[in-house]
Amino acid sequence: MTQWEHLLSNEKARNSSTVQRSVHDGRNPFEEDYSRLVFSAPVRRLQDKAQVFPLDKSDYVRTRLTHSLEVSSIARSIGSSIENKLIKEKPELNKIVRGKISSILATIGLVHDIGNPPFGHFGEAVIQTFFKEWFKDEKNQQFVNTLTPEQKADFENFEGNTQTFRLLTKLNYLIDDKGYNLTFATLASIIKYPRSSIEGNKPQDKRISYHKFGYFQSEQATFEAIKEKTQIRSGRHPLAFLLEASDDIAYSAADIEDGLKKNVINYEIIKDVLGSELNFNKPAQKELYETLEKYKNEVHSGYQGNIYEVVLQRFRIKAQGYMIESVVDLFCKKEKQILNGEFDEDIILASEAKEVRVAFKRLASKHIFSHQSIVTKELVGEKIICGLLDLFVNTVMSADRNKPKTKNGKLYSLISPNYRFICETYPYDKTSNGEPSVYDRLLLVTDFICGMTDSYALDLYQRLTGIKL
Known part of the structure; x- marks a missing residue:
């Protein structure tokens, strides 16, 4: 097999499907990935997530959804051009790359931002700061002491790109814990930083793939399987460079x-x-x-x-x-x-x-x-995200979170049933009494927060703090 054949692997974690494919279906496996995602709730929620202007009421400026559609279009165009050039120079690549590079790029362009929290990239910084402070707090040490350095670093360096990989590979419950069960090539291409939170997060490094990180400890085994199937060794998947370029x-x-x-x-x-x-x-x-x-x-x-x-x-x-x-x-x-x-x-x-x-x-x-209108809304976003993190982190750490009549039980019931089910049924780790670990419960909170739109986060915060009913 050539390098491109490995890199464009259409294998998946689970080969079974709930739908019998029609003999008339002419899509390649990567076009199937696109179809599966374009109908998904996380993609729809991008319509109410900020690109640059949070909570903007005009119908002109770009949201995360319109931005993602543009990235997808640019990425597909780049992919088609590269396919043509590669095939012109090496005709034997025709059957290997034709229609596949462009399809993968269109798919990852569409979903590259679905893991981002509310209020844009500033939301990522707010989550990072919150956990750095939470880990330092003396009253939390009984929980903090259960975490490995890598697990702590996952939250202290929290990344929307990393959350995207987690969402795609685990957080959509349909049959099991395989998420959207996408092809390995698509999943490999979405990882711009194929590093752990300890290995990566070195912005001064000349190598771009070390600037951030690409997978949580909870998805390390999934990452290693994808890495093996696509044979990307220690570097980026080639299409990750093109995704980054399309986004820029x-x-x-x-x-x-x-x-x-x-x-x-x-x-x-x-x-x-x-x-x-x-x-x-x-x-x-x-x-x-x-x-x-x-x-x-x-x-x-x-x-x-x-x-x-x-x-x-x-x-x-x-x-x-x-x-x-x-x-x-x-x-x-x-x-x-x-x-x-x-x-x-x-x-x-x-x-x-x-x-x-x-x-x-x-x-x-x-x-x-740096414009005042943007900075002001970002500061509002900080108040909202910190407030929600504080409420729900305390909730998932409480012993009475599964008691419906308690305050923590009521708050716990507000967390997405899908995310709670994944956390409780398919945790990364369990405590001695069979409960999800501290690490899994903290991930549950960031899963919930990152799944919110800007408007939903604002509305939930206002209702839980008594600002409105």
Whole structure:
């Protein structure tokens, strides 16, 4: 078997199915993965999770769902282009990769954010801080002492990417504890950081795959099985580089477009930053910059709307096209090193489009993410997430959580029945009396919190604290 045949393994943890497949079903196994997920509740909940603007009531700015659809589309496009290039150079790869790389990328693009907690990436930081403080508290030491260093690090470095892997592989109960029972290739591709919470979380490391971590201790055995089947050795699955690139290409330009729509950034700032960051020695980037004025001059004189929104939409399309082309070219150029695990960089920053990505990041971090409207809602989100964590962590640690008439029993009953069933029936570890371990119970709380939409988290917090009935 070739490397690509292993990397595109369509094996699953469970081969049985509740539905007899039609003889007329022409989908490949990775398209089946997509179909299974597009109908799932976690994907639907992305509609009410923030991309940049939490709890925004407009119908224009992107939510996690619209962002994920865009990532999926870009990823599929990149995959199709790479398939064509690989097959042109090596015709024998036609049956091995045709339609498969693009299908996997479309699937993982759709679900790459389903593990994220409410209120965006700030929600991850809130969870991390909460547990760092909880582990230090003297009154919690009887529980903390049962945890291994790796288990503690899982919470202190809590990651939405890692929660996504857990959700996909375990948290959807249909038949057993295999989650959505996706193909090994799809699952391997979703792991951007194939490291434990002790091995990873080294942002200063030059190797991108060590910057965060990709699996909790509870899913280590699942990760090892996937690693063996796809033979990714100690590196990333090649398609994980393309997922990361698709995500960056989607949000880096779209965040600027949304920021302009929300009046938190203006055309002149965009033009100034791009003028200082782009490399005009590269003809494509010089041309890209010049299109700003070109597109502005082409807007019809009778147009009544904000002409800069039209300009930026056209500019976003061109910029994304340039980044996509650069990523495809570099991936094919470095294919051998990527497949052998010798390449471990951010593929956009290693490509011709590096300066475009850097310019967009600077614009967003300096002029959008720090805007008062966003910061204010993030602080509200911190209050909500910390409040819910405090309530439910105390609940799952209590001895009377299974007593319906007690306060803790009532709170415990509010946790998703699906997550409670998984925790109680398929725990990672059990105590001497057969109860889920402290580690499993803490995971139950983060499972519950991360499954919430922004609006649900706000509503539940307000009701439990008596702010509203």
